[in-house]
Amino acid sequence: KAGVTQTPRYLIKTRGQQVTLSCSPISGHRSVSWYQQTPGQGLQFLFEYFSETQRNKGNFPGRFSGRQFSNSRSEMNVSTLELGDSALYLCASSGPGLGYNEQFFGPGTRLTVL
Amino acid sequence: QKEVEQNSGPLSVPEGAIASLNCTYSDRGSQSFFWYRQYSGKSPELIMFIYSNGDKEDGRFTAQLNKASQYVSLLIRDSQPSDSATYLCAAEGGKLQFGAGTQVVVTP
Numbered sequence: 001k002a003g004v005t006q007t008p009r010y011l012i013k014t015r016g017q018q019v020t021l022s023c024s025p026i027s028g029h030r031s032v033s034w035y036q037q038t039p040g041q042g043l044q045f046l047f048e049y050f051s052e053t054q055r056n057k058g059n060f061p062g063r064f065s066g067r068q069f070s071n072s073r074s075e076m077n078v079s080t081l082e083l084g085d086s087a088l089y090l091c092a093s094s095g096p097g098l099g100y101n102e103q104f105f106g107p108g109t110r111l112t113v114l
Numbered sequence: 115q116k117e118v119e120q121n122s123g124p125l126s127v128p129e130g131a132i133a134s135l136n137c138t139y140s141d142r143g144s145q146s147f148f149w150y151r152q153y154s155g156k157s158p159e160l161i162m163f164i165y166s167n168g169d170k171e172d173g174r175f176t177a178q179l180n181k182a183s184q185y186v187s188l189l190i191r192d193s194q195p196s197d198s199a200t201y202l203c204a205a206e207g208g209k210l211q212f213g214a215g216t217q218v219v220v221t222p
Contacts, residue, residue, distance in 0.1 A: 042212055042215060043158070043212040048209065056208055057209075100146065100163070100204075100210055101160075104160075105157035105159070106157065107157055108157055
């Protein structure tokens with residue numbers, strides 16, 4: 001079974017631009033969570049989607065948004081990029097009924113904001 | 115104050131010894147607790163979860179939970195150089211909150 005895939009793997013943007021990251025969960029997984037990882041703040045929860053609905057949201061500004069499609073693929077968008085948005089963005093998927101007990105992470109997208 | 119606290123380390127452990135990692139959490143509503151291992155440059159991978167007070171063993175790993183003290187720990191027995199990684203503790207109270215991680219270095 002293929003794992004969680006994320007595209008692109010690396011991205012360089014400049015301040016003020018916007019970016020869209022994509023995540024394809026493991027086949028059959030309907031829950032997708034997004035995280036931001038930085039050396040200073042560690043791994044921080046952004047949001048979780050289940051069956052196209054946002055189920056939980058972390059403490060990030062409204063510039064960070066996401067959505068989930070009917071095939072469970074998810075996208076995350078960051079508008080008006082700031083230098084502090086440079087981070088590794090990780091997506092994770094969970095199987096039905098298993099919650100975080102079976103959460104698998106993708107390889108991440110490394111975003112650099114110049 | 116972060117909701118999940120861990121010592122950042124590094125925790126240096128001789129090969130074959132027991133590594134003991136600790137984690138405290140502030141949200142008493144947290145119900146489930148998770149330990150992830152993250153190798154340098156890689157994504158986190160789940161190694162254990164625990165819901166109930168007491169111990170849970172899986173191979174060389176033992177997770178311990180004490181909800182009254184809001185304390186979770188992970189023991190790694192017979193530590194191997196391949197166990198050298200950062201270990202992340204996470205607590206679920208609706209959403210998953212991660213600690214900053216403890217770096218473990220197993221020395222031959």
